[in-house]
Amino acid sequence: MTAEDWKSRGKFYSVANQNIFVIDEGSSLDTIVILHGYPTSSYDYSKILPELSKHYRVVIHDHLGFGFSDKPKSYTYSLIDQADFALQLWHKIGLKEVTILAHDYGTSVAKEILSRKNHNLIPLKIKRIILCNSSMRLEYLHLRNMDKLLKDKKLGRYIARLTNYGFKKIKDKFKNKNLNPEIHTNYDINKVWDKLDTSEGKNEILLLSNFINERYTFWHRWTEALKNSEIPVKIIWEKSDPVAIKEIAIVLATEEINENLDWIENERYFSILENPTNWLNLVFNINESKR
Amino acid sequence: MNVSIDNTMVMNSSDWEKKGVLIPVFDKEIFTIDIGNHQKCIVILHGYLTSSYDYYKVLPELSKHYRVVLLDFVGFGFSEKLDKQYFTTIDQADCVLELCRLLNLNNITLFAHDYGTEVAQEIIARQNYSLIDITIEKYILGNGNMTIDHSCYLDYHKKVNQHVSKKLIAMLASFGMYKKAIKEAFFDETKISDTELIEMWHQLELNKGRDVINFISHYIRERKIFWHRWVKALNDNKVPIKLILGRQDTTNINANSNTLADKNEDIEILWIENCGHYPMLESPEKWVEAILKA
Numbered sequence: 079m080t081a082e083d084w085k086s087r088g089k090f091y092s093v094a095n096q097n098i099f100v101i102d103e104g105s106s107l108d109t110i111v112i113l114h115g116y117p118t119s120s121y122d123y124s125k126i127l128p129e130l131s132k133h134y135r136v137v138i139h140d141h142l143g144f145g146f147s148d149k150p151k152s153y154t155y156s157l158i159d160q161a162d163f164a165l166q167l168w169h170k171i172g173l174k175e176v177t178i179l180a181h182d183y184g185t186s187v188a189k190e191i192l193s194r195k196n197h198n199l200i201p202l203k204i205k206r207i208i209l210c211n212s213s214m215r216l217e218y219l220h221l222r223n224m225d226k227l228l229k230d231k232k233l234g235r236y237i238a239r240l241t242n243y244g245f246k247k248i249k250d251k252f253k254n255k256n257l258n259p260e261i262h263t264n265y266d267i268n269k270v271w272d273k274l275d276t277s278e279g280k281n282e283i284l285l286l287s288n289f290i291n292e293r294y295t296f297w298h299r300w301t302e303a304l305k306n307s308e309i310p311v312k313i314i315w316e317k318s319d320p321v322a323i324k325e326i327a328i329v330l331a332t333e334e335i336n337e338n339l340d341w342i343e344n345e346r347y348f349s350i351l352e353n354p355t356n357w358l359n360l361v362f363n364i365n366e367s368k369r
Numbered sequence: 370m371n372v373s374i375d376n377t378m379v380m381n382s383s384d385w386e387k388k389g390v391l392i393p394v395f396d397k398e399i400f401t402i403d404i405g406n407h408q409k410c411i412v413i414l415h416g417y418l419t420s421s422y423d424y425y426k427v428l429p430e431l432s433k434h435y436r437v438v439l440l441d442f443v444g445f446g447f448s449e450k451l452d453k454q455y456f457t458t459i460d461q462a463d464c465v466l467e468l469c470r471l472l473n474l475n476n477i478t479l480f481a482h483d484y485g486t487e488v489a490q491e492i493i494a495r496q497n498y499s500l501i502d503i504t505i506e507k508y509i510l511g512n513g514n515m516t517i518d519h520s521c522y523l524d525y526h527k528k529v530n531q532h533v534s535k536k537l538i539a540m541l542a543s544f545g546m547y548k549k550a551i552k553e554a555f556f557d558e559t560k561i562s563d564t565e566l567i568e569m570w571h572q573l574e575l576n577k578g579r580d581v582i583n584f585i586s587h588y589i590r591e592r593k594i595f596w597h598r599w600v601k602a603l604n605d606n607k608v609p610i611k612l613i614l615g616r617q618d619t620t621n622i623n624a625n626s627n628t629l630a631d632k633n634e635d636i637e638i639l640w641i642e643n644c645g646h647y648p649m650l651e652s653p654e655k656w657v658e659a660i661l662k663a
Contacts, residue, residue, distance in 0.1 A: 154594065156594050165500060166498055197466075291590055295587055295590055295594065298455065
């Protein structure tokens with residue numbers, strides 16, 4: 079599917095005067111809302127959408143500053159802002175009860191929403207939360223040099239302009255660093271990058287990458303949110319994830335955890351882009367072949 | 370309206386403590402004073418390294434006109450102090466909103482001073498997005514860090530933040546440094562007595578209040594992260610915002626507030642002349658008059 083096809087499947091909602099791109103498919107009464115990762119977009123889910131939407135109403139939006147959503151210039155996007163936008167959007171669409179599926183960057187947004195839910199601040203009913211591939215304990219994260227440079231305010235400015243690097247970075251992430259030899263999606267990667275390239279998306283990467291600082295600041299708030307959650311939370315862990323290394327999992331595993339937290343180790347690295355069918359089976363027990 | 374307040378009596382900490390109760394909010398004990406039998410209600414958020422005690426002079430007069438709700442933030446005054454974690458501005462805002470809900474407050478006027486203005490700006494941001502339930506009718510902000518520059522977070526701001534952080538860290542070092550910093554914030558240093566300062570320091574030291582891990586570095590980082598969010602909140606306000614400012618405040622740049630009022634016609638400034646960073650302690654009568662007028 080091309081990026082343009084994807085765009086034509088969705089529509090735009092105006093939230094606080096910003097256009098947010100939304101895919102809303104499926105007629106089930108059971109709704110799943112999806113918070114995508116960094117630095118990609120709702121397009122990540124193009125392969126699983128046809129199957130998932132047979133079982134659920136699926137609502138995916140591009141975070142502000144990502145994908146086809148507006149990219150306001152010179153605005154530091156905070157994860158707290160992203161949570162606000164998601165909540166306003168879901169309210170606008172009229173969702174009353176949802177399951178939240180979040181990836182990577184999106185898991186931080188999901189945890190902020192969970193904090194607010196625990197603090198009696200939102201009326202939205204949340205059935206359960208599914209967190210995938212998340213660097214939840216960031217102090218154990220081994221940032222690669224390039225990530226560190228991007229984080230640097232002065233150098234990052236120039237590095238973000240080396241646009242070609244960004245493409246390579248995504249490609250590396252998808253291709254070389256992953257253990258799955260099947261991946262051949264140069265084509266897909268191109269499209270993801272092209273989208274990042276729209277509305278001067280590249281300039282925003284720097285501002286967007288601020289989220290690393292936020293995860294430090296809100297570490298207690300969000301760990302507490304998980305520990306105090308009254309909503310079932312399912313965490314899908316991937317051992318081979320090059321960013322969220324296994325030490326993080328070990329630390330989390332040895333800590334006292336709420337009985338509502340459910341751990342699944344994604345040993346074979348099923349990913350939504352590489353093996354969508356297996357991934358759906360793992361996360362939702364949806365098995366295409368059985369039907 | 371002329372307000373007269375006896376400026377000579379100093380209240381000690383334990384008398385102040387008796388006026389309030391500890392209310393559990395998300396497992397944290399929040400010291401709260403709730404006085405005055407009126408429909409209209411004012412919630413007051415104090416500043417950094419002080420507490421609700423800042424308002425002991427104005428409370429009797431203010432409670433004749435308002436139901437007054439004063440609270441100590443988590444980590445300050447008589448509230449619970451956490452020694453192993455930093456309690457973020459976002460968490461403080463959640464607690465304030467939950468406390469308002471627990472006390473069943475309505476038609477709220479929110480007054481915030483210093484560090485409290487940042488918590489207030491977070492609440493304004495949420496209200497602009499229609500994400501809170503309670504009705505806040507008006508915001509009154511005192512001397513604080515109202516950021517108004519819409520441009521990117523610049524190196525200049527970094528310098529300001531570094532300067533601020535040096536000053537704030539120094540305040541924690543000893544009573545002498547604390548006293549010096551608070552006194553400097555006054556236009557007329559004689560308006561704050563050593564007895565008052567000792568009471569304030571006592572509250573700060575209570576329950577290892579000085580051991581808050583790395584408060585300043587987290588706080589400065591937050592100011593950076595939410596720079597745009599909070600600037601936007603003040604620019605997109607849906608309910609009126611008034612500023613009540615001591616004119617001779619050396620700790621914050623009043624020019625900022627002028628620019629803010631120039632840019633946004635919904636925002637109005639009431640100046641208190643010959644007064645520094647703590648008008649509620651330095652010119653309590655004028656402060657109460659301004660609140661009633663705002």
